[in-house]
Amino acid sequence: GAGVSQSPSNKVTEKGKDVELRCDPISGHTALYWYRQRLGQGLEFLIYFQGNSAPDKSGLPSDRFSAERTGESVSTLTIQRTQQEDSAVYLCASSLSRTVYEQYFGPGTRLTVT
Amino acid sequence: QQQVKQSPQSLIVQKGGISIINCAYENTAFDYFPWYQQFPGKGPALLIAIRPDVSEKKEGRFTISFNKSAKQFSLHIMDSQPGDSATYFCAPLYSGGYQKVTFGIGTKLQVIP
Numbered sequence: 001g002a003g004v005s006q007s008p009s010n011k012v013t014e015k016g017k018d019v020e021l022r023c024d025p026i027s028g029h030t031a032l033y034w035y036r037q038r039l040g041q042g043l044e045f046l047i048y049f050q051g052n053s054a055p056d057k058s059g060l061p062s063d064r065f066s067a068e069r070t071g072e073s074v075s076t077l078t079i080q081r082t083q084q085e086d087s088a089v090y091l092c093a094s095s096l097s098r099t100v101y102e103q104y105f106g107p108g109t110r111l112t113v114t
Numbered sequence: 115q116q117q118v119k120q121s122p123q124s125l126i127v128q129k130g131g132i133s134i135i136n137c138a139y140e141n142t143a144f145d146y147f148p149w150y151q152q153f154p155g156k157g158p159a160l161l162i163a164i165r166p167d168v169s170e171k172k173e174g175r176f177t178i179s180f181n182k183s184a185k186q187f188s189l190h191i192m193d194s195q196p197g198d199s200a201t202y203f204c205a206p207l208y209s210g211g212y213q214k215v216t217f218g219i220g221t222k223l224q225v226i227p
Contacts, residue, residue: 004157033215035217040222041219041220042120042203042217042218042219042220043158043203043217043220045214045215045216045217048212048214050212056212056214058214059214091157091158093157101146101148101163101207101209102148102160102163103158103160103215104159105156105157105158105159106157107155107156107157108156108157
């Protein structure tokens with residue numbers, strides 16, 4: 001079956017521009033996570049969506065970052081006024097529910113801010 | 115507050131050797147202890163996980179050992195192969211309710227022929 005997909009796979013943008021990253025979770029997965037992975041670093045939690053519950057936004061590093069999810073489907077992560085320190089791989093993961101713990105990751109979007 | 119401490123950050127092992135990666139945690143409520151494997155250019159994927167009701171779990175060449183009193187668990191890769199070269203992350207969590215998952219910093223394993 002189809003896994004988690006993300007687009008674009010690579011994005012190069014100029015400092016100050018806005019970018020939008022997309023995540024398509026596995027069909028039927030109600031939980032969706034966004035992480036940031038800087039080069040050679042671990043995974044940094046950004047935001048969590050679970051069904052129609054209020055998302056956990058506690059990991060968003062600044063108000064330039066926002067994310068939306070339509071129901072239990074696609075999610076978009078938006079970074080406004082990008083900065084060079086935003087350069088990283090942005091990973092999306094989904095899981096069947098909040099009580100099923102295995103997370104299935106997409107391949108990530110590599111963002112480079114020049 | 116560093117809830118999860120993973121070591122070493124990098125590891126070089128000869129083919130056929132044993133790779134050992136450790137994860138120490140602080141939260142005694144954690145009750146699910148997974149290891150994820152990430153190849154370059156890919157997202158992490160669950161490799162093996164353990165619950166605290168057992169002290170060891172083996173799947174093929176991969177074994178998790180769990181030490182509840184020491185609050186740590188480890189991944190052992192027996193007969194390490196070049197194809198095991200990847201980055202490994204621990205990500206313990208509490209299953210009784212939503213809690214954002216804290217991943218370890220990762221261990222980059224290189225298995226040399």
